Amino acid sequence: MFPPPQSGSLPPHLVESAVRAALAEDFGLAGDLTSQAALPPDATAVAAIRAREPGVVAGLQLAAEAFRQAGPGLRVEPQLADGAAVRAGEIVARVAGNAREVMGAERTALNFLNHLSGIATLTRAFVDAVAGTGARICDTRKTIPGLRAFQKHAVRCGGGWNHRFALDDAILIKDNHIAVAGGVGAAYRAARAAAGHMVAIEIEVDSLTGLEEALDAGAGIVLLDNMDNATLSEAVARNRGRAILEASGGVTLARVRSIAETGVDYISTSQITMGARPLDLGLDVELR
Template identity: 75%
Template sequence: MTALAAQLPRHLVDKAVLAALEEDIGLAGDLTSQATLAPDAWAKASLSAREPGVIAGLDLAAAAFRHVGAGVTFTPLLADGDRVEAGSVVAEVEGPARLVMSGERVALNFINHLSGIASLTRTYADAIAGTGARICDTRKTTPGLRAFEKFAVRCGGGSNHRFALDDAILIKDNHIAVAGSVTAAYKAAEAFAGHLVAIEIEVTTLAELDEALAAGARIVLLDNMDNDTLRKAVERTAGRARLEASGGVKLDRVRSIAETGVDYISTSQITMGAKPLDLGLDVTIGHSK
């Protein structure tokens, strides 16, 4: 079944955009636009892709123009998750020229950044198509932008791992070191967790995998294992748990990881390694009313 489209909470969009506009416009306003454009100047502009990719962040771009002042309209011609080619028109903007110019950079900063993440995620997702594995993000995100970056991952065909420390239990090597063993850590988490809280445990060796499975683990993260070890882990698990491969996942290896039979592949590359997609805003009509 195809997953429904992701949607960003309106209050998070507005909060982030207002903070960005405050940062960019400052206390005196857009000096350049005030100095060069008449108060009644009008502009119509096109938001266009200058390279191929996947769009994400239209709600944030729209909010930038909505909050910059009254009278600006933002009309999307595509949807988040749509692929674009160089030259594709993504949206049209029209309104008082001073306001259009004042909102331009904030709108572009958000949509360029998020479209870059969506585009790279799509490249990873396409690379493992047909294997049954799913590409996932991590908590390695830009501080303050996690909700938006994880939204972009979904727009690119990826899946979200946990959003924060409070929505699932992920027992990592340091937790195991302090708890004393894989078994001790897992059993303690099992006793603590509510019935709706997922528990995943990280292992670095096949022996630790065996211990985790014996303890009752149903989701296991296989950390920094080579492909041969991943295949053995899949064989040993024999469907008793969902397996996630993580650590050192790059595009040139992701297909071979997926072909080992793991269920999920998580990588910080799709959020931390993505370059912005090049989109620009170009005025097509400008005049005084």
């Protein structure tokens, strides 16, 4: 699992290409017809992006890049950093420059910022819910295509941990692999024989029998899939610290604390990337 960052930023080439595609989608062939029709070409604007509800900020780098690409002369001044808690009414960033350019980038900037801040906010709620248990919250590969790096960044901003980023990060043997391979032990031994010494291997099991088979085969990381809390507790007892245990499936904010209290090491959930409500942030022109 990849730990939450202490500081740092997204790879600039990923940010630039994602924003370029988003702006191209929004501007279409003719550009921002509304701003072109309603605003003089030399009009200027000073605007603030404000949080309309409390949460955790993520995606400022993408928002700033949207304004930069829409108008090289625009000035963007973030007032917070990704991962910061924000209060309702607090200013997240200021933007100033040509009014047409500010309006043209507004929706793209906010789309990234609202979506990613929503993920960071929900992740923080999950992390807070398991505080003191020793369990870590992590994401999955269930992400919106093309946005995975950004969504996983938002998880880290919320204090969560990242699972693998792609199929080539690590080996995760799931139920369908096991079915084709002929069983838990056979699947794990085949993977271990094929993997290099730097490649992590995790195997999914859905029963205590499967756990025993995985441990007997030498598994060092086991995913406990869709087990109730009593079974998770028994799995931890039988494991006796031999393997890292990850609980997954049926994880909700209401239940996550009780899952953590069974003693598992990680709790993975797609809720934080696929079920997060966008955080409400808006851009307001400051009248002078």
